[in-house]
Amino acid sequence: MTTATRDRTRTLAIDATGLTKSYGDKKVLDGIDLRIPEGTVFALLGPNGAGKTTTVQILSTLITADAGRAEIAGHDLTGAADGVRRSIGVTGQFAAVDNLLTARENLILMADLHHLGRREGRRRADDLLARFDLTEVAHTSVVTFSGGMRRKLDLAMTLVGDPRVIFLDEPTTGLDPRSRRIMWEIIRDLVADRGVTILLTTQYLDEADELADRIAVLDHGTLIAEGTADELKRRIPGAHIRLRFADVHRLDAAADLFRATSRNDEALTLNIPCDPGIPTLRAILDALDTASIPAEELTVHTPDLDDVFLTLTGRPQVDHVPDSRKENPR
Known part of the structure; x- marks a missing residue:
């Protein structure tokens, strides 16, 4: 059975059709469709302003689409938004941790926000500290953490609610190569061990190549290509x-x-x-x-994904302009 056949037989974690969003006269999303099977990593690539973050914000119920429909983990995006929120986790480009708290206190705070009982919340916090190799710094103020440690804690906080679908919006931005690879291993383990579905937006083409089961290229609010990394590379001349x-x-x-x-x-x-x-x-x-x-x-x-990106979008790389206004919901 081919990968495509297996994907068609899987339950869809994300099933979106015709998502459209405009701000005034500017159309940010122009009727995109996404079908992402459970237990897979789906990478969304595109230049800055292509609509990646808008897509994540719509699917995570932060903003509403002007048109289209979507189901996340079996919950309708508009008719059962609370069910969607209970099923998802979102890790934004910037780590949303409280610098005044320790690592463990940050996790317990998230457990309280998820209305977990005192004993269960602390058990889950300790389990996540161990899983992310943060036990030794559990009682250390986060303000002293390196960028890689902050990103690991940020993702751990996302997992407190045991989400079935996780949106990772440029999760390794600003990390050194070693920290990036540690994050890659964590992401792989989440999918392999827990069957989590991940929608990943990234500015790093090698990251999509390493992690994603399928990749979509978004440009000017339109999906212009989708497939596995190898399928996309085969579309480009130069081999x-x-x-x-x-x-x-x-x-x-x-x-x-x-x-x-x-x-x-x-x-x-x-x-x-x-x-x-x-x-x-x-x-x-x-x-x-x-x-x-x-x-x-x-x-x-x-050809590599850089060649794919250049050919399909006419741009040499994913432009990246950090936007401090991005929200980082859980």
């Missing part, structure tokens, strides 16, 4: 196999053998445009072997 040879004579012989190629005489390399699958690789190696032309090195080059 090729590069051969490197020991001397120019072998390079010449290979260039004669493979006509539709480009060469670099200084690097002694030959680029063969193709779909670099196993059959193609085998055919190239067989042709070289038959012609007795040994290659020193063979490398496969495929």
Whole structure:
């Protein structure tokens, strides 16, 4: 069974159709559809102003759509908004922690807001401190925490209510590479161990590549592409196999053998445009072997998500302008 087939048979955690939102004459969302199966990570990519945060705000009941419908964890977005709120958690771009409290006190505060009993709230707080490797700093004021520790605590606070769907709005912005990878592992574990569904917006294309089961590209309020990372990459031209040879004579012989190629005489390399699958690789190696032309090195080059983003949106990277006005609901 293919991944697409498995996804169609899963219950949808998020099922949205025709979401539209305008502010005055500016249309921020132009009728987008989202169908996200339970227990998956879905990444929403797009330039600054594409509508990513607006999408999260609508789906998390912070603002209402002008048109369209959605169900989150089986609850209608407009008819059962309280049910939606009980089922979700939201972690925004900026850590929403209280610097005057300790890590444990922040978690207990969230437990109180969720109306958990005293004993259950403290048990859940201690469990989350252990899960996020924060037990040693449980009684330390958050003001002393590093950015990575604050982000871990922020996500832990989101989990106090045991949400089935989590919206992560650029969760690793500003983190160093090590802290980012720790957050990635936490996100993977949430999905694998607890079956949580995650809608992730990110400015880091490698983050979407690493984490997401499916990726959608949003631009000017419209979904312009959706698929797995590999499916999106295959839509973009530029895949090729590069051969490197020991001397120019072998390079010449290979260039004669493979006509539709480009060469670099200084690097002694030959680029063969193709779909670099196993059959193609085998055919190239067989042709070289038959012609007795040994290659020193063979490398496969495929488009990455940066190429996808540039081609689809016409922009070289996800523009990012921090917006201190973003809300960070739980």
